[in-house]
Amino acid sequence: MRVITCIATEHNLWLVLLAAFMCVVGCGVTLGLFQRATKTAGLQRRGWLFLTAVAAGSSVWCTHFIAMLAYVPGVPITFDPFLTMMSLLIAMVGSGAGFALATNDRLHLAPEVGGALVGASLSAMHFTGMAAYHMAGIVEWDAGHVTASIVIAVVFSALAVGQAVRRPRRWSLHAGIGILVLAIVGLHFTAMAALMVEPISFISAGTNPEILEAMAVAVLVVGLIIAAAGFASHLIDEDVRVESFERLQHLALNDTLTGLPNRMYFSDHLDHEIGRADDDTRIAVIVIDLDRFKEINDLRGHAAGDEALKTVGRRLNRLLRDGEFAARLGGDEFAAVKRFKDQKELLELVERLETALFEPLQVEDFELTTGASIGVAVYPHDGTDRERLVGNADLAMYRAKADVSRAVCFYEPGMDEAARDRRALANDLRQAIERGELALHYQVQTSVPTGEIRGYEALLRWKHPERGMIPPAEFIPVAEENGSILAIGEWVLRTACRQAAAWDNTHKIAVNLSPVQFAHVDLARLVHEVLLETGLAPKRLELELTESTIIADKARTLHALRRIKALGVTVAIDDFGTGYSSLDTLRSFPFDKIKLDRSFMADVERSPQAKAIIRAVLTLGRSLEIPVLAEGVETQMQLSILQVEGCNEAQGYLLGRPRPIDEIDLAEAADDGAAAEPVFAAGQRRYG
Structure with a gap:
């Protein structure tokens, strides 16, 4: 009742309303800035805490000063400017320290302890400000009310800050603002109720009441400006944050090159x-x-x-x-x-x-x-x-x-079955080497003018334990997709070189290479290691690659080929004539042999265009001094055409079918002058 009576009878209610308005606005801005500080770290958090301290100290000080001006003690009053400014400094520094402590993540009760420190600093500000408030009379303080005012400030401030930190929701912020307003109002008016003044009649000089009202309005305006500046900072940061979020969201959800969604x-x-x-x-x-x-x-x-x-x-x-x-x-x-x-x-x-x-x-x-x-x-x-x-x-x-x-x-629906079958084939292929399911067959390469054997091409075969013989055209693409071609390619190279080294002749052995090997393996080093391990003379090894291998990564492939040729190994370009840059390929690298694609031989007997292409390739080979080998020779007529046109070497079923290593001699005898036999399914380009 003493507090209520003090407000009703000893204060200018109009100025009390101004103080209340300042208090609500200031508390709202203060806790809004403080919540932003809790969501940041480092230097940015320090910046927000500084703004929080300025908003808290200035708004509470303005509330206190306007409420003091609203107090009507019935005696003349004056102000001590030094203590008045000191009370403002205490409010800012003390509340800044309290809010900073409240953001300490290592202290369990940091929000409550920090809030209590804010309440204590507000109490210190109030009583310092009261010390600057000089009245022409004898001043007495009621200890009970003074103690109650400090307790109210400390407890309610602790609750307000704890509410803002531990429950970061919109309604929690509103509740925290209300509790902080109660802390400030309770502190001020309970402390004012503790004040009792006995007038001294002979002192009559004091500040004009009209000037006091003008001061109150001026302080309110300044306080609102400071609070508005803090609120504007909050809004600007929120706007920048929203823009940044939208920009990051756009970058996260859209392709930067095309602008389409990602x-x-x-x-x-x-x-x-x-x-x-x-x-x-x-x-x-x-x-x-x-x-x-x-x-x-x-x-x-x-x-x-x-x-x-x-x-x-x-x-x-x-x-x-x-x-x-x-x-x-x-x-x-x-x-x-x-x-x-x-x-x-x-x-x-x-x-x-x-x-x-x-x-x-x-x-x-x-x-x-x-x-x-x-x-x-x-x-x-x-x-x-x-x-x-x-x-x-x-x-x-x-x-x-x-x-x-x-x-x-x-x-x-059948596509699923095909995909499952392809995955099963890939899984089996990974274990084919360990299970001994892979084998090499060799197809003879002969001189067209003389008929003598020049070498053999190593062709890969896979005998699946359940499916039987699987064509290379079916399993090689699968091996290239899943990466197992690297292990398979190394096995083919090593096995072919080891078996060829055991022959009693000096025929060449030709081994096909996959584009994947050039992309993922130090091929020159691997070839060198295999030659040293098997003892095969480098000049007896011929590596074959298609034009697509070079086009995939021209610089890398040509660099690897130059290192391989430096070892003494010869290099042949396979399936010549089927790519779109054959002449440029021949210009870029000095190949040791051109292998004419089998598709031209299939049509040479009935197609003048096919014969013209073969003649052009042979002429090109002679001009560049590169021997040409024709693949897919299956009839005597095809061989005769090659003899007339001046082809260097030939390979095909007419001259010899692919055979296992232990059947090569028998195959040569049996196939000598044999009639043509049907060609296998297309696709024996890489590894057979």
């Missing part, structure tokens, strides 16, 4: 579409892989490749309509999502995609039609979750890539 965004969008699909809605997942993108990188560089990807991205972005979504998954792989009810809508989108992707790309002065392989899977028929849909669309895309007659392939 794989993460694509996954989230597809999950969202599946989640909102009803019984009448279907979701199509379309996976797109550019067909000739690598050619752009190889011929024009990665900058041109990036420009091509940007062009494709812009085209995809332009063709999208309502319910359609496109993203770049990585590299030259893109994807689209279509929500539809009528199959015609999906087919119409696929048609638009084909048109956009098969339109020529203009990169600087270079124009190229890349084309694309497109795979489509539809929810819910082809899968009910994202992983299954994308996986099935991938399977369809690979089917389209393997089939040159079509660019778009829809998923079919």
Whole structure:
């Protein structure tokens, strides 16, 4: 009752309302800044704590000063300027120390202890300010009320700071503001209730009450300006934080090169579409892989490749309509999502995609039609979750890539079986060497003019324990995909050299190399080690590689080939005539032999064009002084044509079938002058 009476009868209520307004605004800004400080660290936290201390000290001091001006003691009053300024300094420093302590993560009760320190500093500020408040009378203090005011300030401040730190929710902040207001109001008016003044009649000089009211308004304005500055800092930081978050979110969800959504965004969008699909809605997942993108990188560089990807991205972005979504998954792989009810809508989108992707790309002065392989899977028929849909669309895309007659392939259940069979084959292939399932067969290479044996080509064979003989064209691509080609290639090289070293003649042994070996193995070092280990003369080893091996990484491959030739090993280019840069390949590296692809021999008897190409290659070989070996010789007529045209060497079923090492002598006798036999399935280019 004493406190209530003090407020009602001994204060100017208008100024009390101004003080209350200042208190609420100041507490709101203070705890808002303090919460921001708790979410930062290092120098940034120190900056926010400084702003918190300034806002807390100035707003509480202004509240206290306006409330003191509202007090009507009934006697003249004056102010001590030094103690008045000292009380402001105490409020700022003390509250800053308390809030800093409250952010100490190593102290269990740091928020409460720090809040208590804030309350203590507010009490010190109040009584220092009261010491600066000089009244013309005898002043007495009630110890009980003084103690109660300090306890109120310490306890309620501790609760307010603890509320702001331990429960960082919006309503918790509001509760903390309310508790801190109670701490300040309780401190001030309980302490004022402890004050009793006995007037001294002979002192009449004091400050004009009108001036005091003007001072109160001025202090309020200054306090609000300081609080507004703190609040503005909070808003600016919040705006910058939101902008930074949006920018980072855009970078996280969008491809920086094309501007299209990235794989993460694509996954989230597809999950969202599946989640909102009803019984009448279907979701199509379309996976797109550019067909000739690598050619752009190889011929024009990665900058041109990036420009091509940007062009494709812009085209995809332009063709999208309502319910359609496109993203770049990585590299030259893109994807689209279509929500539809009528199959015609999906087919119409696929048609638009084909048109956009098969339109020529203009990169600087270079124009190229890349084309694309497109795979489509539809929810819910082809899968009910994202992983299954994308996986099935991938399977369809690979089917389209393997089939040159079509660019778009829809998923079919049989593709799963083919994929599982391919994975099982890959698993068995990894263990084929350990189980002794691999073997080498040798096919003779002879001189066309004389018929004498010049060497043998080592051809890889795999006898599966359950499937029997598996064609190289079937298992070699699988080995290259899963990386087992490295171990297999080393085994082929080592085995061929060891067996050839045991022969009683000096015939050459030709071994095929995979592009993967050049990309992942120090091939020159491996060849050197194998030659030393087996004792085979370097001049008896001939390594064969296709043009695609060189195009994959020209600089790296040519460097490795030069190191291999330095060992004394010869190098032949295989399947010549099937690549798109044969002449440039011959110019870039001095090959020891050109192997003419078997496809030309198959048509030479009935195709003048094939005969003309063979004649041109042989003429080129003579000009460059590089011997030419023709593969796939199966008839006497083909051999006669090669003799007339001046071919150096030949290889094929007419001259000798591939045989195991222990049957080579028998094979030579049996095949001498034998009639032609049907050719094996195409694909015995690498390792057979």
